[in-house]
Amino acid sequence: MAGLACAIRLNAVGIRVGIYEKSRGPGGRMASKRVDGDARTLDMGAQYFTIRNTRFRRFLESYAGFDTFAAWSGRLLHEADDGGLEAFTVQQRFVGAPRMSAITRALSRHIPVEYGVQAERLEHDEDGWRILAQGGHRIGPYDALVLTPPPAQSNCLLHGFPELQKELEGYSMLPCMAVAACFSEPLDLDFQGVQLVQHPVLRWAGLDSSKPGREEGVEWWVLHADPYWSLSQLDKPEDEVSDALVEAFRERFSLKAVVAERHIHRWRYAIPETEVGPGHLWYPKVNLGLCGDWLSGGRVEGAFDSAESLLAHLRSDDRLGFSLP
Numbered sequence: 001m002a003g004l005a006c007a008i009r010l011n012a013v014g015i016r017v018g019i020y021e022k023s024r025g026p027g028g029r030m031a032s033k034r035v036d037g038d039a040r041t042l043d044m045g046a047q048y049f050t051i052r053n054t055r056f057r058r059f060l061e062s063y064a065g066f067d068t069f070a071a072w073s074g075r076l077l078h079e080a081d082d083g084g085l086e087a088f089t090v091q092q093r094f095v096g097a098p099r100m101s102a103i104t105r106a107l108s109r110h111i112p113v114e115y116g117v118q119a120e121r122l123e124h125d126e127d128g129w130r131i132l133a134q135g136g137h138r139i140g141p142y143d144a145l146v147l148t149p150p151p152a153q154s155n156c157l158l159h160g161f162p163e164l165q166k167e168l169e170g171y172s173m174l175p176c177m178a179v180a181a182c183f184s185e186p187l188d189l190d191f192q193g194v195q196l197v198q199h200p201v202l203r204w205a206g207l208d209s210s211k212p213g214r215e216e217g218v219e220w221w222v223l224h225a226d227p228y229w230s231l232s233q234l235d236k237p238e239d240e241v242s243d244a245l246v247e248a249f250r251e252r253f254s255l256k257a258v259v260a261e262r263h264i265h266r267w268r269y270a271i272p273e274t275e276v277g278p279g280h281l282w283y284p285k286v287n288l289g290l291c292g293d294w295l296s297g298g299r300v301e302g303a304f305d306s307a308e309s310l311l312a313h314l315r316s317d318d319r320l321g322f323s324l325p
């Protein structure tokens with residue numbers, strides 16, 4: 001989201017941009033996974049998002065399109081301090097439709113994106129920036145570079161820039177083990193999403209098939225683990241982690257149904273450890289910017305806000321000489 005938001009807005013004012021993405025698709029942590037022989041997709045990362053910033057809504061409507069996102073009216077609960085479940089705070093929550101990655105897929109059509117390009121190293125000289133990608137691919141030069149991977153991954157690219165690396169060491173992300181589970185029968189729970197705060201293992205359970213535009217039929221639940229528990233599981237076998245997370249869900253809600261099929265995704269860098277950030281980072285001497293959710297409060301909307309923050313800074317820099325709408 002941060003990379004697409006940034007590139008689309010720069011492209012709109014006539015700046016030539018290119019996005020280089022290591023994965024096969026544009027979702028990042030808004031990714032969706034295909035299951036059932038590609039007949040169904042499940043949101044393994046971001047479960048929903050807010051639109052508090054009207055510029056974010058305008059951006060989505062203009063570039064992703066009205067039909068790529070919709071409000072999720074599922075009954076969402078939150079665990080109170082006494083362990084009871086209460087209604088989540090009242091606010092609209094949105095999801096991509098028919099899957100979370102529909103948004104980033106639509107956004108990516110506005111700019112050239114090269115997939116399967118894993119940046120390994122960066123070079124900067126009088127010509128500008130070059131990206132050295134896996135497989136010996138050399139990209140550039142570009143006058144300016146914006147990095148949007150999480151801080152640890154951005155840091156790996158910045159060998160040769162020890163001052164920048166030192167600054168990035170101040171930011172850290174926690175992991176999240178995510179399991180999508182299809183049960184042998186409908187669970188008959190009276191909610192479509194629940195956020196726990198006290199459980200040692202389970203943090204979130206959401207009924208993916210209750211989101212707008214999803215394929216009907218069997219129930220698929222997406223389970224997210226507590227970040228510190230996830231940290232303790234990084235080296236454990238996938239089956240062990242999946243079993244523990246599913247068991248935590250079954251035990252917490254006294255479920256009798258067993259799991260018929262499940263898939264795991266380990267998010268190594270899922271959520272920022274702290275929610276406070278400067279919005280973006282910009283190093284004018286070398287025309288290098290960094291943006292992403294980790295610099296602007298986490299979350300999907302934070303990723304957009306971070307791109308906005310960087311763009312506002314660039315707009316105010318006379319040296320660069322361009323204006324953004």
Ligand SMILES: Cc1cc2nc3c(=O)[nH]c(=O)nc-3n(C[C@H](O)[C@H](O)[C@H](O)COP(=O)(O)OP(=O)(O)OC[C@H]3O[C@@H](n4cnc5c(N)ncnc54)[C@H](O)[C@@H]3O)c2cc1C
Nearest residue numbers: 001002022028029046047048119149270292293299300303
């Ligand atoms: C399990 C989970 C649950 C979440 N739940 C919610 C939620 O309910 N609501 C919400 O608002 N947010 C949620 N989030 C957070 C939300 O997904 C993120 O805030 C948002 O997607 C971050 O966008 P971004 O552009 O900053 O970063 P990313 O989406 O991480 O984008 C960074 C991109 O950089 C690419 N990349 C990394 N390294 C390289 C490299 N070397 N070369 C090339 N490309 C590279 C990655 O593949 C990725 O596509 C959740 C995240 C996770 C993981």
